[in-house]
Amino acid sequence: MAEPTPEQSITFADLGLRPELLKELSALGYEEPTPIQAAAIPVLISGHDLLGQAATGTGKTAAFALPILQVLASGDRGREPVALILVPTRELAMQVSEALHRYGRSLGVRVVPVYGGQPIGRQLKSLEMGVDVVVATPGRAIDHLQRRTLKLGSLKVMVLDEADEMLDMGFAEDLEAIFAQTPTTRQTVLFSATLPKRIDAIARKHLTDPRRIQIVDEAHPDEASKRVRHSAYIVQRSHKAAALGRILDVEAPTAALVFCRTREAVDSLTETLNGRGYRSEALHGGMSQDQRDRVMARLRGGTADLLIATDVAARGLDIDHLTHVINYDVPSSVDTYVHRMGRVGRAGRDGVAITLAEPREHRMLKTIEHVTKKKISVEKIPTVADLKERRLDLTRAALRESILEEELDGFRVVVESLSEEFDLMEIALAAVRLAHTAIGGPDDEEDIPEAFVSSAPKGQSREARPNRNKRAASGSSAGMARLFINLGREAGLRPQDLVGAITGETSLSGRDVGSIEISGRFSLIDVPDGAAEEVINALRNTKIRGRRATVRRERF
Numbered sequence: 001m002a003e004p005t006p007e008q009s010i011t012f013a014d015l016g017l018r019p020e021l022l023k024e025l026s027a028l029g030y031e032e033p034t035p036i037q038a039a040a041i042p043v044l045i046s047g048h049d050l051l052g053q054a055a056t057g058t059g060k061t062a063a064f065a066l067p068i069l070q071v072l073a074s075g076d077r078g079r080e081p082v083a084l085i086l087v088p089t090r091e092l093a094m095q096v097s098e099a100l101h102r103y104g105r106s107l108g109v110r111v112v113p114v115y116g117g118q119p120i121g122r123q124l125k126s127l128e129m130g131v132d133v134v135v136a137t138p139g140r141a142i143d144h145l146q147r148r149t150l151k152l153g154s155l156k157v158m159v160l161d162e163a164d165e166m167l168d169m170g171f172a173e174d175l176e177a178i179f180a181q182t183p184t185t186r187q188t189v190l191f192s193a194t195l196p197k198r199i200d201a202i203a204r205k206h207l208t209d210p211r212r213i214q215i216v217d218e219a220h221p222d223e224a225s226k227r228v229r230h231s232a233y234i235v236q237r238s239h240k241a242a243a244l245g246r247i248l249d250v251e252a253p254t255a256a257l258v259f260c261r262t263r264e265a266v267d268s269l270t271e272t273l274n275g276r277g278y279r280s281e282a283l284h285g286g287m288s289q290d291q292r293d294r295v296m297a298r299l300r301g302g303t304a305d306l307l308i309a310t311d312v313a314a315r316g317l318d319i320d321h322l323t324h325v326i327n328y329d330v331p332s333s334v335d336t337y338v339h340r341m342g343r344v345g346r347a348g349r350d351g352v353a354i355t356l357a358e359p360r361e362h363r364m365l366k367t368i369e370h371v372t373k374k375k376i377s378v379e380k381i382p383t384v385a386d387l388k389e390r391r392l393d394l395t396r397a398a399l400r401e402s403i404l405e406e407e408l409d410g411f412r413v414v415v416e417s418l419s420e421e422f423d424l425m426e427i428a429l430a431a432v433r434l435a436h437t438a439i440g441g442p443d444d445e446e447d448i449p450e451a452f453v454s455s456a457p458k459g460q461s462r463e464a465r466p467n468r469n470k471r472a473a474s475g476s477s478a479g480m481a482r483l484f485i486n487l488g489r490e491a492g493l494r495p496q497d498l499v500g501a502i503t504g505e506t507s508l509s510g511r512d513v514g515s516i517e518i519s520g521r522f523s524l525i526d527v528p529d530g531a532a533e534e535v536i537n538a539l540r541n542t543k544i545r546g547r548r549a550t551v552r553r554e555r556f
């Protein structure tokens, strides 16, 4: 199915969603559906099965969550769940549950997330009280099915989210066992970032005449002629605002357009940036024409350097002197990326396109690269040292300019009188310090931690890697660190428990985890060297199979 271009304004109301849901979406500041939502929601509302290719960041959660809520709103609720959403990790289970709560607030939906690592008692209680939607990792879903605390007889919708990740994590058998307990009348939805053969096989077996939706766009050859530098930074959500500040300091744009997904995000980022001394203005669909005009006048007049906007609000804007376009959030489709980036590099000018991506969103960057045929270089967030250097550069440039202006005679008397007491170098250093302080700049003391991102090529499964579940004689493979965990088979530990705990508690994805060996009393697992400390800390602070584990680097 073709994707709507950003110019074709499809609204959430056009998709057939109920007014309660529309109200909630508007309150959240969502201005229009993302392409995957525009394509998937009508299909799901009409009851079809769906095979969708979409990565994190495209808005796929709402694409399946809203139609589920629509079913619930029509009053189809009892004690047993109407919908089951299977996800690969605990982190995603929590995110998806939260999203359902958010979108379905006015409906009072009962959503229970079910994942390993949380005491089963609490989940039992919630399930017993009656539930509309269960969001589960496959392992824990199986546990509950075996205890008969999860019953799927009334299920109407089953969703597999990030299905390729679930297969990579070894959940294939668990998925089959879960499917076997669901009514064949169910609607089945499968979302996956990649569609390898194994996903196709699942779709053929369990989906009935599915509609296929692939959010992949045509290449845009006119982009190739533009002189735009594309770069990206991988950063945890909590560090995004600070990272943007650093990037702005180093890039020093003449004028930048910063895109956010929602009105709320626009307002809050504008406030944060202004609080840090940047001159930014917000622009979103909730503003009157008058307010918009004032904002644009401030930008054109140079009293603001940054415009923080949603896609809808920025439509049709033409800002001549724009040097930078920044995706504060990864765009929800390649077309959106191309459209946003079209604002710079006009008329043969140089331009810079910068994207901030969370570690889980790195696949979207790969897709954008693939479709636009443009290399997006992943850069390191400027460090405190980089910033200091940049600020000294600015001071040096300002002093140079001042020397060239030659109107310095009025200060000669100060230098001459000081030179009787100090040497010229000392006087110059003190003057530079004063100038440097006066030019100013944010004084961040702390470096922003680097977020780790998977380097495994798209579509590569962990099973395909050498070494899996086998310990190499020479110890861990290159670039990997081997960790020792004092829990093994006797504690009931399975590879997916370790992978689940790691992906749930750290920035790693299932693909980053290397070989796993589970012995009777202990386990060994390979993780990327750069992420070893993060994994050790995370595993020490969480319970695996209900127990605290000792975790350390294996020393050979």
Ligand code: AMP
Binding pocket: 029, 030, 031, 032, 033, 034, 037, 055, 056, 057, 058, 059, 060, 061, 062, 261, 262
């Ligand atoms: P997902 O790809 O489902 O993980 O969604 C990525 C992010 O986009 C989440 O933070 C959502 O809250 C947000 N989002 C989803 N749909 C929209 C929309 N139509 N407008 C603005 N933000 C959205």
